[in-house]
Amino acid sequence: MTPLLKSPRGSDRHGFKKTHSWVVFCTLLGCFFVSSGCNKTPPASFRSNMIEATKQRLSQSQEKQVATVLLAMFGTPDNPVVLAETGLDLEKLTLCAGPVRSDIVGRKNGLYREHCAHCHGITGDAMGPTAAFLNPYPRDYRPGVFKFKSTERVEKPTHVDLVRILHNGIAGTSMPSFALLSETQIDALAEYVKYLSIRGETELSLMRAFFELDDDAKGILPETREFLIGEMLLPASEKWLAAKESQIPVPLISEGVDLVESIAKGKALFYGDKANCVKCHGVTGLGDGQANDYDDWNKPIVEIDKELRGTRERIKVTATASMSPEELAEHVALQDWVTKLSQVLDGDSLKPRTVVPRNLRHGVYRGGRRPLDLYYRIYAGINGAPMPAAKGAVSPEDIWHIVNYVRSLPYEFDGELGADRPLIARERF
């Protein structure tokens, strides 16, 4: 007979101890998740641009001054402040700021944290929790550079450009479409992106301003309205206000132009010296040309890293024995700076990635697939990316020919595949 049958009910094996074990089990599990995080979530805060601060060798008090000025000018992620000079609408920002919550039936606030912050980060520094898993990385708004827009290369996008990107998403990336959000919500989110961008640019200006201070300033920025608003804030915010005026002029393609002829002309330009698209997009248009460049967000990280490695090498070979006390102090300060910068790079940046020229055979155009979008991309290039502007070198009419050729590339007959079937990179090998 097995012990199973001999054990009376309630004995050690089948009775109370079992009950106790359940209680112990539940208690342990309870302890596990309670101990996993009992602290109340701290209020959200903007993260300082530590890479720039360390690069500019700002002292702690200088970092604090920048943070104080920014707090006064822009408030916190939960309570944004708007100065009239920015032209931003506080009501829209309030809809996006703070934690996700409703104050009246059906009105949801905290839209940025609900939809955007997990990738773009609360500060808009592209250091949200999920950022490392994305390729391309999410956009860092702080330098104020945006790729897909209808304005001249160095200008800001219009509000409509931001709304279009939010509405359509960016095909070929992890940026989703927010088409299911209401127009009011998308409009408010576009405003919040501008707010974060202006804040980020102002922060950069403030940090760089220390470098130009006179000795009399004793390392402290003047806290006058003229300096803070006039010299730091306005250069960033005025560009946003002027974006509408710098829209790219789009001449209509001449009537009566034969499409086949236009594509042939576009092809000649694509491979020609004037447009020279083949340099990056490759002879085949598969995006297999020059591919070792970085965009404007990754390039500074690569350069800082290079500088860091060079400085480290220099420190290693420098003999300290014959140094004067002043030189030694300087040497130690340099060592500290190198250590701090490498720590900041580890924590505040992601591994740089090269920018890959677009494979034009896919038929996927990140900035939009309308012919007009392609015209904008070719005319003004892509700000922040190595794609140059054809403006000046190629006439508007010729740009339309290139647009027609680019649009025909996914369906180009190469003698093997059907004309109705897109040629994709995989099938080439």
Add this chain to the structure above:
Amino acid sequence: MNILQPCRRSFWPHFIACVLVAVTAVLLSFGALVTTFDAAMAVPDWPNTYGHNMFLYPLADWLWGPWDLFLEHGHRLLGATAGMVTLALFAAAWWWQERGIVRALCAAALVLVVVQGILGGARVLLDDRTIAKVHACTGPLFFSIAIAIATLTSRLGTIVQKTIRKVANQTSFKEPSSLPAVSSVALLSAAYLQLVAGAQLRHLDASIEPASFRWMVFLHLFGAAVVTLLAILTAASSWSRRFIPSDRLLREDTSSELALCIWSTCIVGLVIVQGMLGAGAWVVSWGVPTGFFFEWMQWNLTEATVARSPTGAAVVTAHVVIGMMILGASVVMAILAGTRAGWCRTDDRPEEAVA
């Protein structure tokens, strides 16, 4: 609590426990939807709903109002219902003098449902995501207890126990392996911890570093691998005895063995579905994790995903619900396998009466 005392078996405790499981399943699904749509703060006050008594909030405003409000207020009403059903179950277990373990579990369920309600209220009043995480971890724990009560009061466990007893009287009886029981208890623990890890990802704090998030993701993926292996082990160990030709149990103990085999196979099926839903949930929540793969593994993303699409929300919510189903099925499996291995008893008759 004396489990030796004779019991007045009744249909009601089991029936109420089943009602509780059903209500809790809907409640947890609503809770999962609340998190998916970030609707926890759709009603800023608690226990009232926009100033109304929770139970007196206009029905039309709830049913035809904003989707977020429908979810959050519905979650509260279901929570209150679950609380009342738990109270009824507790009373029934005492009235019909259920066994000690059942009564203890009913008491634990009652305490937990009150704690869970307070946590839900605190999450709203303090607007705190940490409490939301704890609230999300307590829910499945309560669900597990409700399932355990329903199983322990059911005939299923009794059948297993009786068959074992009957077969054990045979001279050629071979003591059942404890491997299915061990692995199913391990599976139950892993499935719960996996839900805890998942709750950290679901209630993502946007201010955490990418490095911390990476660890959380790897922990969840590691948990998924452990749950999969344990589910396979449980199923394999349950099925293995059916293929031992000399074993008398093959002929005599068919029903209890089949119960284990079916449950464990169902769990494996759920785990497979769960894996696919997990991949889908990631994509609809945070986009395709292209940075996770090497450059040469990149594929072409032709279309942008649509945030908050009904399909996307269904995938994410189903991932949570299936996770809870795996947990619930593991609880049943652990009880059945534990009974079969002689670890616990699910019937109410003293052994001596049979012997």
